[in-house]
Amino acid sequence: MIKSNASRVCQMLSNKHFGGFKQDIIEPAKPSLTAAYCVSRFNDAISDMLIKQINDNSKLPVYIKKGISEDEDVKTHPRIPIILNVPITSLPTNSFNFDRYFDNLESFRFGHTIIYSEVTTTTIDLIDPFISIDGLVTVAGVQTQGRGRSGNTWVSPKGCAMFCVAFHIPLSSRLGQSLGLVQHLVSLAVLRGIIRAAGYEKLDLRLKWPNDIYWAKSVKVSGNIVTSSLIGNNVQCIAAVGVNVNNSHPGQPLNQLITNCLETKELQPLTVEEVIARSLNELDYLIKETERTGIEMLKKLYLQHWLHTEQKIKISGDKEVTIKGIDDHGYLLVEDASGKISTVQPDGNRFDMMQNMIVKK
Numbered sequence: 001m002i003k004s005n006a007s008r009v010c011q012m013l014s015n016k017h018f019g020g021f022k023q024d025i026i027e028p029a030k031p032s033l034t035a036a037y038c039v040s041r042f043n044d045a046i047s048d049m050l051i052k053q054i055n056d057n058s059k060l061p062v063y064i065k066k067g068i069s070e071d072e073d074v075k076t077h078p079r080i081p082i083i084l085n086v087p088i089t090s091l092p093t094n095s096f097n098f099d100r101y102f103d104n105l106e107s108f109r110f111g112h113t114i115i116y117s118e119v120t121t122t123t124i125d126l127i128d129p130f131i132s133i134d135g136l137v138t139v140a141g142v143q144t145q146g147r148g149r150s151g152n153t154w155v156s157p158k159g160c161a162m163f164c165v166a167f168h169i170p171l172s173s174r175l176g177q178s179l180g181l182v183q184h185l186v187s188l189a190v191l192r193g194i195i196r197a198a199g200y201e202k203l204d205l206r207l208k209w210p211n212d213i214y215w216a217k218s219v220k221v222s223g224n225i226v227t228s229s230l231i232g233n234n235v236q237c238i239a240a241v242g243v244n245v246n247n248s249h250p251g252q253p254l255n256q257l258i259t260n261c262l263e264t265k266e267l268q269p270l271t272v273e274e275v276i277a278r279s280l281n282e283l284d285y286l287i288k289e290t291e292r293t294g295i296e297m298l299k300k301l302y303l304q305h306w307l308h309t310e311q312k313i314k315i316s317g318d319k320e321v322t323i324k325g326i327d328d329h330g331y332l333l334v335e336d337a338s339g340k341i342s343t344v345q346p347d348g349n350r351f352d353m354m355q356n357m358i359v360k361k
């Protein structure tokens, strides 16, 4: 699977997409939580635990909205904040519009407890103490140590949607038996979160195996990292997602592509809040549907949106193969000239768009 002279190209691509930009931000010694703002359907004990943990990490105020019961419509629930110390009107940030976020959030499971930090190291650090809380989301305005896959840096300026979501998958469930597909599911959720709004289906966004989103097969607009730990019979996952929505670097953000493209000129620019909330709605839908109908549905949807259909690529020593799909664990299925099907694993490999080749990460 290794093409030696390609690894340098691969390195250059990595720099182009993820690094090579110096961020002029003073790094806080530890995550600087500016506000935690929660609507919680959890009982008071869990909400209180959350408040305590957050307060232990930060002297800054915490805003809690709680009390949604299972049968209430999340959207119409009056959001009465239970305020610690400071009135909600003086939330010390104006860069994340919580109302817009909650107006777009339809999922009951995800995102009702959201911890927002204006500047932090990475949302992964923020969510780490809370992974036992299914559905909890952390969001950052700016990250000073944004992480990408394979040790890359994720350049994390304002305007980039940067969030993590914690969710639990029973090991015995359909998805629990095909955990390798979770990263594919997450990227599909983000893609659908963007293109399922009216008009946005025209956007030329496609999935690049295993879990990136590309515009016009050439501009990376989103990536994710999914990590998991097994606790008893439950897999506790964290999906860490970045989407270049409005940021002027690196590369071209989604909104610039939308306004530059003839076909999509009329569309409203997207907001970070919309992208996050809608991705969470889709995440909820896709997990439910996978559990209800099985992973074939998920694989089919993934392939409908990817950019590799019948693509010819080169693997190990210039051997040409044709991409046929993914297997139950998310591995790439390729067919050689003799009709033999084999798999390529996402963990050790990445897809080099410049060379149409599978290369070692």
Ligand SMILES: O=C(O)CCCC[C@@H]1SC[C@@H]2NC(=O)N[C@@H]21
Residues within 6 Å of the ligand: 121, 122, 123, 124, 143, 145, 146, 147, 148, 149, 150, 152, 154, 161, 162, 163, 164, 212, 222, 223, 224, 225, 240, 241, 242, 243
């Ligand atoms: O390499 C990739 O494509 C994955 C990028 C994931 C970036 C996101 S931004 C929010 C979260 N926090 C991080 O530090 N990384 C992820």
